[in-house]
């Protein structure tokens with residue numbers, strides 16, 4: 001039923017088509033260009049998504065623009081109430097949303113629930129807007145004069161999302177922006193639009209006024225449209241470096257604020273004094289969970305000194321993971337998003353072998369009974385990897401752990417800092433001084449100490465750095481509020497009636 005009511009209707013081709021969401025209505029696009037959506041476990045076409053036409057995209061921005069005045073003037077308490085109701089509706093529909101994610105994206109149902117849940121936490125955080133959006137005041141900056149600031153919305157903001165977190169990443173974007181009083185245009189990944197369409201319906205049910213959230217679909221044309229449209233004031237992007245750097249540059253050139261979270265190569269440094277059992281389990285979970293299709297996947301291990309002896313046990317644990325369609329009981333990892341992604345991942349494994357790495361576990365020929373056409377790759381481990389190999393330099397974004405060796409902590413730190421990406425990293429150790437030194441010296445935005453995937457909760461911000469991020473203010477938390485608001489400073493002078501200004505002041509007041 002959720003497909004029929006929200007994401008699709010059966011058109012003449014009998015393949016469900018994804019709607020646009022414009023001015024409070026789910027409407028069929030008039031486009032002639034459609035993109036197929038596949039279930040990654042079967043490669044069946046399960047839907048189609050339109051490349052919205054220029055006039056549809058214009059209508060979506062016009063709707064955001066029209067809604068802005070009322071929405072920004074709506075009391076912050078009323079906006080908060082809508083998000084409190086929204087939170088409840090997402091909770092009630094978490095299982096249905098998760099099914100939809102698994103259907104289009106492939107990840108396991110349990111992991112899809114995590115996808116929704118981590119987005120839900122941002123909605124919950126958005127409900128604290130009444131504290132987050134407070135300005136500053138200072139009385140008596142000089143005689144009879146006070147200053148205060150307001151945090152005000154920017155206007156129409158836009159979000160461009162990737163395929164790997166169909167619910168969480170859109171929920172990083174529009175709730176924070178909208179609770180601050182902006183209206184929002186979303187463009188989901190053309191590969192997984194369903195979850196966002198469902199989330200939009202729930203948002204409407206929570207009482208969001210028509211036009212406050214609009215959704216368009218498409219690829220490059222839609223992205224260029226967003227980067228160029230003069231009525232769009234800010235762009236939130238999450239995805240690859242290729243797209244993110246382009247969007248950052250094009251959007252910035254057009255005078256917009258842009259925040260871009262991009263690719264990663266996250267290192268897990270394993271010290272010989274670490275708790276072996278915990279570390280190996282954490283490493284395997286974080287490398288292969290979601291088939292490695294997480295920007296915070298721990299895709300690179302650096303084994304320091306004696307920890308290099310743990311490699312056979314690492315391989316054993318990885319071997320035990322179950323590869324299956326995401327909706328099958330017991331599945332630990334599902335398929336990759338597309339046959340092209342599978343080909344790319346397998347190509348990088350092959351290149352690693354050619355360049356001298358040891359293939360200790362090869363998941364390329366994994367067979368999944370009943371899902372022979374799915375894009376499955378099993379857990380794969382490449383050891384004896386060197387920093388100059390392609391499998392180390394490129395983000396693989398698949399269930400492949402590359403393993404390097406270091407003699408000392410200092411050597412490991414140098415490797416991590418020489419890698420261009422700065423999204424996340426983790427150190428596994430039982431020594432506080434080692435952990436402290438690593439956390440301080442490593443030039444990476446998010447550091448876990450015995451925490452393999454250190455994604456901050458929404459009261460903090462997601463703080464990837466270097467090649468993993470472009471922009472000034474990060475996603476969610478205080479930084480998110482800063483990104484979606486601008487300051488207005490008001491300086492007022494109220495004198496007693498008998499206090500007069502006797503002559504014009506022609507010099508700067510001191």
Ligand code: NAD
Nearest residue numbers: 160161162163188189219223239240243261262263264295
């Ligand atoms: P992607 O860059 O291919 O797509 C992201 C969005 O950009 C989509 O909406 C797509 O339509 C659009 N797009 C794609 N190519 C484009 C181009 N050349 N020009 C303009 N727009 C384009 O990314 P993806 O494959 O969907 O997602 C995987 C990537 O996202 C990985 O690199 C991953 O590390 C990254 N990611 C980063 C974070 C983070 O917070 N740092 C989180 C999740 C994913």
